[in-house]
Amino acid sequence: MVLFFKSRTRTIISAEDNLDHQKELKNDSNNAAEECKTLTVWRKSLLFSCEGFTVFGSDGSLVYRVDNYTGRGRRPDQLILMDGSGMPVLTMFRRKKLGLIDSWLIYEGEVDDHSNKKKKKAKKPIFCVKKSLNILQANLNALAYVYRGMSDKRHYCYVVEGSYTHRSCKVLDESRRVVAEIKRKEAIIGGVSFGLEVFNLIVQPEFDSGFAMALILLLDQMFT
Known part of the structure; x- marks a missing residue:
């Protein structure tokens, strides 16, 4: 017992x-x-007269927005990523260089004119993003390379791979670890697709979601 x-x-x-x-x-x-932070990206501005992006958080709150006043079909040379309240987070300038490679400089906050050398305290770019030309690169899956600062001669710190056209991309760091992803958004009920205008941005906790959104803006300029 x-x-x-x-x-x-x-x-x-x-x-x-x-x-x-x-x-x-x-x-x-x-x-x-x-x-992991999951954001819903809508490829549309909230302003009627603009083109841009609207980004929502998982709770439905407005996280980021982009409003371009350029005419339809025109390629802007400057992009400003704002938070939900309209405050500038990052400013991106297209580099004025001859050649086939599309490249951009990313600055913190708002920058009026990055090319004005007369300014004594001009801001320095935090990243340079360069479109990949597959014919010149060993990595055929690469869409863009990210370099620290203004120089693109050093080894890249991030690479974007996949297909932005199909909204299927990954951002990888130097150790090949995925820090952010772009994925097609599917409806929870019925499996209905939202198409290419609405998609998900999934960001790892150690990666800045604003910078991840800036990469989407530049991919959109490079591949649409």
Whole structure:
């Protein structure tokens, strides 16, 4: 009788430990999922007279916006990424260089004219993004390379691979770790596709979502 009760007690404890372990695994899984930020990107400006982007958070809040006043079909030489309240987050300038390679400089905040050398305290770019020419690159999946600062002669710090046309891209760091992804957005019910105008931007916690959105803006300039 003593052995029976000991065995039964061990069984109950074992079951409770297993249940607690399953709860811990579930909590860890939920925490990992919460760490990634998923944004919904709408390729449309909220302003009627503009072209641009509108970005929503998972709670439906307005996170970023881009409003271009250039005419339809014209390629702007300057892009400003704003937060939901309209404050500039990043400014992007197309580099005025001869050649086939489309490249951009990214600045923090708002920059009026990056080419004005008379300014004593001109801001310096934080990143340079250059379109990949597959005929010159070993990586045929590469869409663009990201370099720190203004120089593009050093080794890149990020590479964007995939197909922006199909809204299927990954941003990888130097160690080939995915830090951000662009994915097609599917409806929860019925599996209806939103098309190419609405898609998801998934950002890892250690990567800046504003910078990830800036890369989308430049990919849109380079591949549409």
